[in-house]
Amino acid sequence: MPIDEDSFQTTTDSSSSFFSANSSFCDDNIGFLLKERFKNSKFLNICHINAQSIPAHYTDLIDTFSEPDVHALLVSESWLKPTLSSITYALPGFTLIRNDRTGKGGGGVAIYLRSFISYRVISSSPSDYHGTAEHLFIEANFKGIKMVIGVVYCPPLVDYFSDLDAALDLISCSYKYIIIMGDLNTNLMKDSLQTRKLKTILNSMNLFILPLQPTHHNIDTEDSWLDIVCTSSTDYVVEHDQLSAPAFSRHDLLLLCYKIKPLKLKPTIASVRNFSRIDITSLLRVAARIDWKPILETSIINNKISLFNAQILGLFNKHAPLRTLKLRRPPAPWITEDIRKAMAKRNRAFQVFKKERSVVNFQIFKRARNRCNQVVRAAKRRHIHKNVLNTSSANIWKFLNSLGFGKATATFNVKVPLDDLNIHFSSAKPLDTSIKMSTIQEINSMPLSTTNSFTFTPETDESIRKTIMSIRSNATGHDEHCSLVLISLRRYWSGSLHIFADANKQFVLGKISLAGVI
Numbered sequence: 001m002p003i004d005e006d007s008f009q010t011t012t013d014s015s016s017s018f019f020s021a022n023s024s025f026c027d028d029n030i031g032f033l034l035k036e037r038f039k040n041s042k043f044l045n046i047c048h049i050n051a052q053s054i055p056a057h058y059t060d061l062i063d064t065f066s067e068p069d070v071h072a073l074l075v076s077e078s079w080l081k082p083t084l085s086s087i088t089y090a091l092p093g094f095t096l097i098r099n100d101r102t103g104k105g106g107g108g109v110a111i112y113l114r115s116f117i118s119y120r121v122i123s124s125s126p127s128d129y130h131g132t133a134e135h136l137f138i139e140a141n142f143k144g145i146k147m148v149i150g151v152v153y154c155p156p157l158v159d160y161f162s163d164l165d166a167a168l169d170l171i172s173c174s175y176k177y178i179i180i181m182g183d184l185n186t187n188l189m190k191d192s193l194q195t196r197k198l199k200t201i202l203n204s205m206n207l208f209i210l211p212l213q214p215t216h217h218n219i220d221t222e223d224s225w226l227d228i229v230c231t232s233s234t235d236y237v238v239e240h241d242q243l244s245a246p247a248f249s250r251h252d253l254l255l256l257c258y259k260i261k262p263l264k265l266k267p268t269i270a271s272v273r274n275f276s277r278i279d280i281t282s283l284l285r286v287a288a289r290i291d292w293k294p295i296l297e298t299s300i301i302n303n304k305i306s307l308f309n310a311q312i313l314g315l316f317n318k319h320a321p322l323r324t325l326k327l328r329r330p331p332a333p334w335i336t337e338d339i340r341k342a343m344a345k346r347n348r349a350f351q352v353f354k355k356e357r358s359v360v361n362f363q364i365f366k367r368a369r370n371r372c373n374q375v376v377r378a379a380k381r382r383h384i385h386k387n388v389l390n391t392s393s394a395n396i397w398k399f400l401n402s403l404g405f406g407k408a409t410a411t412f413n414v415k416v417p418l419d420d421l422n423i424h425f426s427s428a429k430p431l432d433t434s435i436k437m438s439t440i441q442e443i444n445s446m447p448l449s450t451t452n453s454f455t456f457t458p459e460t461d462e463s464i465r466k467t468i469m470s471i472r473s474n475a476t477g478h479d480e481h482c483s484l485v486l487i488s489l490r491r492y493w494s495g496s497l498h499i500f501a502d503a504n505k506q507f508v509l510g511k512i513s514l515a516g517v518i
Helices: 030-037 058-065 161-172 193-204 280-288 293-297 301-319 337-355 359-388 393-402 418-426 433-445 461-469 479-483 486-492
Strands: 044-050 072-076 094-099 109-114 118-124 134-142 145-153 177-183 227-231 237-243 253-258 269-273 322-326 499-501 507-509
Touching (some): 030 058, 030 253, 044 145, 044 177, 118 161, 134 161, 145 161, 227 253
Parallel strands (some): 145 177
Antiparallel strands (some): 044 253, 094 109, 237 253
């Protein structure tokens, strides 16, 4: 009987399809299972996966961990390299902490930590590959409780025990709460010399290995227990388990619920205005009744700006009031229900292969996995093509930045008091007379510019209206939105009012720049 890769029938006597009338693809979705598992959890939730390339499995990564209440995701075999930006492989709401392997392909460890959790890196292995244990240990702070969260990856067929012993020795005496997870490539199902060495090291550090079933599923040989969860305080373990994760590798996903209460994740709140539904007639009528005398009568420029802003904000609040929204952008907008079904089909095929190891079942799983990868790649291409076709260059660059292209926003911490900076740059220093005269002579000897001089040109009501109507952004602080009511101001200002626009369409009122009023 020919193999129908769409039906995914087993080679057992039962020929029932994977997808019966009563089954749902959610039952095989790892993200759904994690979400259900952690739904009522009030404690710290940590997961570990052997990703075997974050870049290759990024879609599954964000699909699996964007919804569940996971506080830390530890990754073995990240396969990230220094040339790959962290922005490109970011998880929404997480900070990516990396220790990449250099000098050889593969390897590397990483930690995705919730962005509201403070941390510092306390130990990491050298990036350059030396055929030894690769690790990354961080100190995380939970409401004043400091604990160590670490991930370890040990390449197969290497003697990593001395390096692992030295790395654990640095933290075992300094911290009460320690959680270490990773792939040590030592089969704990067998009583071998390597197994005894590993257990001796962990026992000497007061670290206890939590019991698990085989975590690595081989094709031709017996399954093995290569991935571990160990902790210094078993009394704080609420729950630990493992889930099949064929989306990433033949290693199971490990999960741990630890009796420490982290801070609650606060939703992202934004205030926006809807400028697309403004009643222009009503706006003009209200603007015509504004009393501008207090602005004209005051001689202090700061007071003029404050009064003017108050009037503009009053118009905005009446005709385009602020609305508070909880921001929730799909982390992978190309993931559709069809893709989720393909992922569930792949996962179900892997479950059947685990139950009955045969070449036929493994080939069915491979075809399902490859087809799922093809569907995801095609969906990504369509998504990118849709967002770069027939749009402005500004929107294209905004979209490319959302994909991780470009540089990360640099943060600059000013350690010098701002008053000292103001004094330094505002204080007048005496000029050297000889330098002053030589500078003037140098300027006078320069040839005169032949370019046209810069001038302001008064704008008409119609040109301003066209500029305003071309605005598509609903952002609260957009500089150009402050010009929305200026159509009426030119006509109703009791005095001399001129509205100008330079080459960049930055509106200027007299000598007061309106950029940044809101």
